[in-house]
Amino acid sequence: MIGNDIVDLHLAKIQSNWRRPGYLQKIFTKEEQEKILNSENKNKMVWLFWSMKEAAYKAWQRKNNRPPKFNPLSLECSLRSNSYEKTTGKVIIEEETFYTKSLIKSNLIHSLATGRANEKVIWKSLSSQEDLKNSLVREFSATAGPFLKVPEIKKNRDYIPQFYLNDQTLSYNFSLSHHGNFSGFAMSLNNS
Template sequence: MIGNDVVDLTVAKSQSNWKRTGYLDKIFTSSEQDFIFSSNNQEAMIWSLWSRKEAVYKILIQNGVRSGYYPLQIECLDIDYENGYVIFENYKFKTKTTVINDLIHSVAIESYENFEKIIYLKNGNSLKKINGIPFYELNSKLYAASKSHHGKYEQVVYLQS
């Protein structure tokens, strides 16, 4: 399975006040807040962590975890600006995040070897949903897919096996 999430930093800045009292405590664990406060760019780190959590959440839903609000249960570990681990209960995911200007894009998968198998699509029009889960169909074969949109950005990825 694969999950991805994009954040348009321009939109995020205009819609969120992360400096509001208690905001970070509702979304980030104390170790994640340590990453944020030790970062040279705290705002980018906040949205980088958030997009990793969202990408993992999409995989959890694909794997049958009940929809819910889990920001503190989905925890980012061993984070640098590009790679990291994210855990939820007994699940462990690998993430890769890119930051380009005002775009943050995170992809989550279950093993680092699969990063080489990620294919980017131009748009999500070609996705097919089965029981609410997105797939990309190619040559009569279905591949796990993920679509994310925020502000002026959209990213669609699938995992080629």
């Protein structure tokens, strides 16, 4: 299973005051709060953990066919490697582990979560001017093979987007995300 999340750091700074009393305690575990407060760049660490949680939650929700019910405190992040531009880690949800990779730039954080540590994926960040769904469909068609008709993206009863062709669900995992001036997608190269 796969999930991704993208954070426009400029918009997050405007929309969210994570420094207000009680904010960190409602979203992050004690260990995560310590890492945030001891970080050289607290703002980026907040949004790194947030995007890791969101990406892992999307993968978990898809894997378990769960309706939306996001409780960020029930997800526990840890970092395996942390550099200025790329970070790897893992997120635990109800005793399930999801492996994460995050791309960190000056204006965005884009995180990917997978159920297997070495899952092969296509993972892209786009500006808001680029068409997210068309970009994903192009990548999917190039990867999965030529289709006589262009696959559609629709949400199922649990609001999880899926590929459809002639009203039949195609069994490829992908995840869409957007925030502010950025969007992104991740797609597994292994069909489920």
